Amino acid sequence: MTTSTxxxxxxxRRGLGLGENLGRWDLKYSPYLFVSPFFILFALVGLFPLLxxxxxxxxxxxxxxxxxxxxxFDNFAFILQQRQFWVALAVTLIFGSMFxxxxxxxxxxxxxxxxxxxxxxxxxxxxxxxIATMVNFRWTGYNALILLAGMQAISRxxxxxxTIDGAGSLRRFFRITLPQLRPTIIFVIITxxxxxxxxxxxxxLYDQNGLGGExxxxxxMTIYLYKLGWTQLNFGRAASVAWMxxxxxxxxxxxxxxxxxxxxxxEGRTA
Amino acid sequence: MSAVSAFHRRRAEARIAQRPxxxxxxxxxxxxxxxxxxxxxxxxxGSGDAGTLSDTSMSWIPGANFIANARxxxxxxxxxxxxxxxxxxxxxxxxxxxxxxxxxLAGFAFAKGRFTGQRGLLVFVIGTMCVPTQLSVxxxxxxxxxxxxxxxxxxxxxxxxxxxxxxxxxxxxxxxALPDELVEAGRIxxxxxxQTFWRIALPAARPAAAMLGLFxxxxxxxxxxxxxxxxxxxxxxxxxxxxxxxxxxFVDYSIVLAGVLLATVxxxxxxxxxxxxxxxxxxxxxxxx
Numbered sequence: 001m002t003t004s005t006x007x008x009x010x011x012x013r014r015g016l017g018l019g020e021n022l023g024r025w026d027l028k029y030s031p032y033l034f035v036s037p038f039f040i041l042f043a044l045v046g047l048f049p050l051l052x053x054x055x056x057x058x059x060x061x062x063x064x065x066x067x068x069x070x071x072x073f074d075n076f077a078f079i080l081q082q083r084q085f086w087v088a089l090a091v092t093l094i095f096g097s098m099f100x101x102x103x104x105x106x107x108x109x110x111x112x113x114x115x116x117x118x119x120x121x122x123x124x125x126x127x128x129x130x131i132a133t134m135v136n137f138r139w140t141g142y143n144a145l146i147l148l149a150g151m152q153a154i155s156r157x158x159x160x161x162x163t164i165d166g167a168g169s170l171r172r173f174f175r176i177t178l179p180q181l182r183p184t185i186i187f188v189i190i191t192x193x194x195x196x197x198x199x200x201x202x203x204x205l206y207d208q209n210g211l212g213g214e215x216x217x218x219x220x221m222t223i224y225l226y227k228l229g230w231t232q233l234n235f236g237r238a239a240s241v242a243w244m245x246x247x248x249x250x251x252x253x254x255x256x257x258x259x260x261x262x263x264x265x266x267e268g269r270t271a
Numbered sequence: 272m273s274a275v276s277a278f279h280r281r282r283a284e285a286r287i288a289q290r291p292x293x294x295x296x297x298x299x300x301x302x303x304x305x306x307x308x309x310x311x312x313x314x315x316x317g318s319g320d321a322g323t324l325s326d327t328s329m330s331w332i333p334g335a336n337f338i339a340n341a342r343x344x345x346x347x348x349x350x351x352x353x354x355x356x357x358x359x360x361x362x363x364x365x366x367x368x369x370x371x372x373x374x375x376l377a378g379f380a381f382a383k384g385r386f387t388g389q390r391g392l393l394v395f396v397i398g399t400m401c402v403p404t405q406l407s408v409x410x411x412x413x414x415x416x417x418x419x420x421x422x423x424x425x426x427x428x429x430x431x432x433x434x435x436x437x438x439x440x441x442x443x444x445x446x447x448a449l450p451d452e453l454v455e456a457g458r459i460x461x462x463x464x465x466q467t468f469w470r471i472a473l474p475a476a477r478p479a480a481a482m483l484g485l486f487x488x489x490x491x492x493x494x495x496x497x498x499x500x501x502x503x504x505x506x507x508x509x510x511x512x513x514x515x516x517x518x519x520x521f522v523d524y525s526i527v528l529a530g531v532l533l534a535t536v537x538x539x540x541x542x543x544x545x546x547x548x549x550x551x552x553x554x555x556x557x558x559x560x
Contacts, residue, residue: 023463030384031385034380034464037373038433041430042433049407053410056410140306187439225408226500229408239409
């Protein structure tokens, strides 16, 4: 209190005082300081690797031997010719879509593990369902919590007003909860999709070898990347898979955003 | 407020507060069973013996071997259980404390600060969530080898110190939970930005911060891909250590699952300790207008 009165006096006497200046700097520049840890760390473990991966991808690069000769887009060309890559991409996309669908709008699990003799490890579809179930099981809780937190932020007055106007509980859900929850829903869908595209743990642990099954039935992009980099020791090719995964994620993220936006605004408008 | 609208209001409140029906309870029970079932199933197998998994007439009552199985995990020298447990505790604690602090700090700046480029930077933070961990794995591994960090806990801790998810989450929460008036009042009283953060924003953000802390702890506790690549069996975290159980030619799933359950116990303890505060935090929600 005393400082601020001092500042006012100071200000009237000779324009800007030191305290005022400090306060301004604090107000203006502290936010940069506060957000900087994230950006510094991202530069080190995100941005630098992103660019470096591109560099590695353009070389012959061995896990043990290190950097080799410049090969241009050979690694990409090689990868694109591999059947395994396309299988991995397809598997990844399937997981991605299961993920998005399940979590996105309703966020419910269907843990229907059949007790019958389904050939979980040989049938591609069955192995996909099994792995998707494991993944769903792991993530439903998080997403439910995020959605719950989002719902808590919705003002109670809205519900009261709607109830006074005679809206039933279903109507309140569709006309208030869903539209108000839009940003949260978009967030959950996008992160779930990205997460789905990156899954590794479940397919890795699905059998002893962890390389996606004998016929690559459940080989995801990440498994493929691991296989190229750490079992075939070819970092160049692994890096080019990483870049292609990134491009796929960006593409799908944008499509997803566009669709979700449209759906959500549609809901908002009819309300 | 007129008597009529007060009456309506009270009636509306009564209707909102009415107890949910049997349908809702049935649905929630179903979800609860679906969530608990895999644990029970794991326990059934983890308390049996090597043959339990393939036994078609498997009993629904747990066997008697859980302690023995757990002991064979702990005693298995190639698993390195105690070391792995200690490492997991260190990594998860450091990472979640750091994420909560830095994410809340950045979230406060994004939600309540006024600075040039604010919106652009926030969009950038969210955009970075699209960059898959896989993309950085190759160069990070090369970098860690160059520093001689492979096999050390630093290699697992440092990349996790701040997360885009954390920053985004805290920004969202602080923006709606912390009234601008409070921040301004603090400023008028002569508090610096950091003091405002420490004395006003941090306490107000406690529910969300607690949740972020628990999330991060669990994520880092169960993180497998990167630790699996950068650590080795002499200095593992729990998931990496447990993966050795499955790497043998013959896999005894009763022992694997006993090990997995053992690794889950600390998380359950943490949840019991923090759970009440979390649920209260979520239920209380924000400062309501």
